[in-house]
Amino acid sequence: MYWTYLRRELSGRKKQTAIVAIGMSIAVALVIIVNALSAGVSDAQAQALESVYGVGTDLTVTGAQAEPGEGGGPRFDFDEEGGQIGDDGTTTLTQSRLTTDMMRGTLDASTLDSVTAIDGVAAASGALSLTNMTFSGELPQAPGDAAGTDGTQQQMPQGDQGGGQSGGGGFGGGSFGVDSFSVLGIDPGDTSVGPLSAVTLSEGRALESADAGTEVAVLDATYAASADLAVGDTMDIGGATFEVVGLVASASSDADTASNVYIPLDVAQELSGAGDVVSTIYVQAASSDQISAVQTALQEELPDATVSSQADLASTVSGSLSSAGSLITNLGTWLSIIVLVVAVALAVLFTISGISRRTRELGTLKAIGWSNSRVVGQVAGESVVQAFIGGVAGVVLGLIGVTIINVVAPTISSAPAAFGGQTGPGGGSGDGGGPGMGGGGFGTIAQTATDIVLHAPLSLWIVVAALLLAVVGGLVAGAFGGWRAAKLSPAEALRAVA
């Protein structure tokens, strides 16, 4: 008779049952959607980080951040013999420079040995982050200057005229610009840790140990397409001619690799003039339990360096992915909690008012021999079933919401700070940088922007947990109702309605 009575009671008060169920279903659906989105954002963040730091990188070690005012812009010096003069007297200038990140210091290459020797480190590799900047432009023949018929060079503006100048140096009509692409010098013999651990070879070959000291390059497939380069072509990097031997693509179809170009580390060090240094050391811990201990040990061993974990790196992710993450974590979570509390409160209120309405009925049941516990159990059961109905409806609603998100698959941008550090303002003009270098250049160039498709993965435990939440809500409401029913004296109940 328990289930018969329960079923008939809920059918008899459909409106109340519907209100409680709707409230609970909205709460449960929100919990499922918010949790799924949170998981999706975490996956997207991991994906964004993987494209930069590779699979299996637990920690990164980078140099100390430069103080404001330190570091200078790249210099493009053109001597009297620089440039080529055309028939019309126009001078064409072009020069490439390979430079490190001015806003962050480098690490001595021997630091890699210190890192590898730390207990708990399974693998480590170093890389040198560089930017290849190519200055190219044309200067028209200066008015009043002798025609360059004998091929002699006209006077050129010196590089120490200070930054901020752009366009032709005082004669008008000239034009010049700066192109850049990112270059990563890596150890060709060890790509198990670091950015190249998260790529697939799409054409040609990867860098090998034998490539050390040779001017060969592997390109990011997307960059190669935009620069119209293919395997077998040559390209200018830092003034040297490199042969393209392979193309790589990110393991994620929605993100690019960490750099446009990959060259052997020793070649990168020599061409940039940086010396025997690296900018980032990628570290893989022996197990996830040891990450924290390894991070501490590294920080003690290298007090001047910055040691970052995945969580620290995740905080560097900017762009709309970061905003989405904050929105879901803060607003989404609080909204779920508030709606759940309101739904449970509704259930409690309706249950208690139901007890008041059923005073005679419950008093009669006690009078004909029903025990207190039996009456309380009946009332609680009605609340739990009401909430469970809402929970099931909420699961369906949540699944629909998650399916819609996965079908729409919104694309959001993310910009994890590549090359191990936060990006900073662009090159300064400390010792008189080249003309036309303007602020903000290096900082924005150094950031790798990727578009990530946001999914909302669903796991069974989220669905079960959300359903359990609804049941618990019903139990809470049932407890309040049961308490009221238990207090009901049959004699008073029957007197009250006599």
Place this chain on the structure above:
Amino acid sequence: MTIIDQSVADAAAAPAVPAYRLAGVVKTYRQKGREVRALAGVDLEIAAGDFVTIQGPTGGGKSTLLQLLGALDVPTDGHVLIGEADLATASRGDLERVRAREIGFVFQAFNLIPTLTAAENVAMGLEPLGLQPADRDIRVTDALARVGLSDRGDHRPGELSGGQQQRVAIARAIAKQPQVLLADEPTGNLDESMRDEILGVLEGLNAGGLTLIVVTHDSAVARRARRRLRLDRGTIRDITR
């Protein structure tokens, strides 16, 4: 003074245990801030198998007395014995057991559950006994048959007349095979023909040995009883002639 049923006391057979023995029963309760003294020292014996009516003015304590007899409440003072068990000192669990097995209750307003059928309402009275479904169904069928409603088991209260609803309530009360049937104004909401119908059912049950105690305003009902009591301002007296 204890009111004793003399006719039973004179019986040649060995004296049976009375269905009820009340000694010095007092009941007070608070209502709207005032203390109400519903029963002021009631002494009473009701023999097993008797048909007793309790009459009296409104507010005289009739319903209170019925609730004490029905183990719905406990006296403020005194003793209420049903068989050998003293309800005045019984625990809540004991009172629940007495209500579940020994006492059947019929209310003026029938107090049926409107969402359940007649058969299901009768079955609700058997829930506390924990019977197997087959045994429960047999008792339900038997109870409905005894009140003449075998063909109305699947009807809801809203589909039955007042008299039929009261018969369902009686079936619910007797399905558990109680010692005593207590009825609080069982014909109060019924017209004359239905009243006679219900009284006929109750008399038939009493004839089968069921102790019947009826609270009523209706003299026509009271006249059908073997013994008549009057409760006025908390005190009781026998008015049987």
